Amino acid sequence: MSNIPTHLIRLILAPVLLFTLGLTACTGTLANAPGNGSPAPTIQVVAAENFYGDIVRQLGAGHVSVISILSDPNVDPHEYESNVQDSLAVSQAQLVIENGADYDAWMDKLLAASPNPNRIVLTASNLAVNKLPDNPHFWYSLDNIKAISSAITATLEKFDPVDKANFEASLSTFQQSLTPIQQKIDELKSKYAGNPVGLTETIYLYQSGPIGLNVLTPFDFEKAIAEGNDPPADTVVTASDQISHHAIKVLIYNVQTVTPLTTNLQDAARKNNIPIVPVSETMPLGKNYQSWMLDQLNALQQALGG
Numbered sequence: 001m002s003n004i005p006t007h008l009i010r011l012i013l014a015p016v017l018l019f020t021l022g023l024t025a026c027t028g029t030l031a032n033a034p035g036n037g038s039p040a041p042t043i044q045v046v047a048a049e050n051f052y053g054d055i056v057r058q059l060g061a062g063h064v065s066v067i068s069i070l071s072d073p074n075v076d077p078h079e080y081e082s083n084v085q086d087s088l089a090v091s092q093a094q095l096v097i098e099n100g101a102d103y104d105a106w107m108d109k110l111l112a113a114s115p116n117p118n119r120i121v122l123t124a125s126n127l128a129v130n131k132l133p134d135n136p137h138f139w140y141s142l143d144n145i146k147a148i149s150s151a152i153t154a155t156l157e158k159f160d161p162v163d164k165a166n167f168e169a170s171l172s173t174f175q176q177s178l179t180p181i182q183q184k185i186d187e188l189k190s191k192y193a194g195n196p197v198g199l200t201e202t203i204y205l206y207q208s209g210p211i212g213l214n215v216l217t218p219f220d221f222e223k224a225i226a227e228g229n230d231p232p233a234d235t236v237v238t239a240s241d242q243i244s245h246h247a248i249k250v251l252i253y254n255v256q257t258v259t260p261l262t263t264n265l266q267d268a269a270r271k272n273n274i275p276i277v278p279v280s281e282t283m284p285l286g287k288n289y290q291s292w293m294l295d296q297l298n299a300l301q302q303a304l305g306g
Helices: 006-031 050-059 084-092 105-113 142-159 161-177 179-192 202-211 219-226 233-244 260-271 289-304
Strands: 043-049 064-070 095-098 120-123 196-199 250-254 276-279
Touching: 043 050, 043 084, 050 064, 050 095, 050 142, 050 161, 050 289, 064 084, 084 105, 095 105, 095 142, 120 142, 142 161, 142 179, 161 179, 179 202, 179 289, 196 202, 196 233, 202 219, 202 250, 219 233, 233 260, 250 260, 250 289, 260 276, 276 289
Parallel strands: 043 064, 043 095, 095 120, 196 250, 250 276
Antiparallel strands: none
């Protein structure tokens, strides 16, 4: 080899080096392929409402990417209209979570516009174990949230069976984290069961029932407001009289479903020194599901007497 010019040696060795580098690169790719000890691909999730998105994020053990469509606490969910960004997100999603029961009918339109046989859709109305009549606010029931979270975990395990143990651990942690909420409900029930309250909307019936509160507002009034309709005139009179006559101790007010009638009730409650407890349909910014529910229950406790 000593008699071979240097430039010829380079030409001979170059293909060998290229082959060796190529082999190394291929070996590295195989080492990072799923099933060879590498992280599984991130599961793309779209949630119609941000509280479902928050729950998926808690359950996902770092293996999910979540987009929540309804997240603005100043928007009435019943009047939401989807946009191009929503359509794109849904078209790329592997898992979609919606509420159902005509609460977020716009999501069904988005799903229909981008058919995907590999996409899984979870609908809360199909999973809920506690369904009140004409009341789609299933997420206010802890029993429903436990059932929904279990279904979410089972679905994540289908997409990523390698991380099943992590998903199961996250589910256990999440469901245990609901205990303070249940304890607060039990505490309120022991102290305030039977106390008369008013509701501007049906949303809080999923918690006023377990607490044992005596809701005096006519159901037809609550239901009409929830559905964006005008309540029967006699129910409006009854709801107003209950405030002016101090028949209720607290007015529980949905801050996202506001009409002139609900504003009148709120103003009347203030005038008559009746405490107002604001509740919302969308999870407030900076909260998770647990802190949101617990904050509202603490506010109710304060309003009922501390």
